[in-house]
Amino acid sequence: MDEQDLRLTVNGAGYAVRCDPATPLLDVLRHDLGLAGPRFGCGQGLCGACFVLIDGRARSSCDLPAGAAQGHAVTTVEGLAGRDGAPHPVQRAFLDEQAAQCGYCTSGMIISAVALLAADPSPGEEQVRAALEQNLCRCGAHQRIIAAVLAAARRMACGDPPGRDGRARQDRQAAP
Numbered sequence: 001m002d003e004q005d006l007r008l009t010v011n012g013a014g015y016a017v018r019c020d021p022a023t024p025l026l027d028v029l030r031h032d033l034g035l036a037g038p039r040f041g042c043g044q045g046l047c048g049a050c051f052v053l054i055d056g057r058a059r060s061s062c063d064l065p066a067g068a069a070q071g072h073a074v075t076t077v078e079g080l081a082g083r084d085g086a087p088h089p090v091q092r093a094f095l096d097e098q099a100a101q102c103g104y105c106t107s108g109m110i111i112s113a114v115a116l117l118a119a120d121p122s123p124g125e126e127q128v129r130a131a132l133e134q135n136l137c138r139c140g141a142h143q144r145i146i147a148a149v150l151a152a153a154r155r156m157a158c159g160d161p162p163g164r165d166g167r168a169r170q171d172r173q174a175a176p
């Protein structure tokens, strides 16, 4: 174990974490920062349960060394709400469409959907399916999940603000 002091930017806040830089980012998020949104599923970058935004792009955190996240903006599902605390339109659409059963895959699905809608505000069903193909749902809620993402795109097209979408806020620096 080669512990170092890492500086991470997560959900717009700066954190100092002492750990082995090879520690998976997911472990640091969950165990050091108390962010339980990203989940452990496969641990090999294959299921999407642990997805977070890194500089606005969705990727797995279970196979990303925490040291490699330094200098990048990390956003978990907890950081998607707007400055007023209102849920992100994708989060609201998941609730409205009841797009979950057990919910284990939900935060990763939402993260992938947010990344998609930031890049393509009006995707078709095919684009949504492609964007979510790395996210597995063992409950078979895919149809409602896709409906939720399409509903979120419609909401956002009508001017519903998207929240932070993974961009780090610079106005809040906090220690854990």
Ligand code: FES
Pocket: 039, 040, 041, 042, 043, 044, 045, 046, 047, 048, 049, 050, 051, 060, 061, 062, 063
């Ligand atoms: S737990 Fe990270 S992709 Fe499955």
Ligand code: FES
Pocket: 099, 100, 101, 102, 103, 104, 105, 106, 136, 137, 138, 139, 140, 141
């Ligand atoms: S809702 Fe259970 S894994 Fe997707």
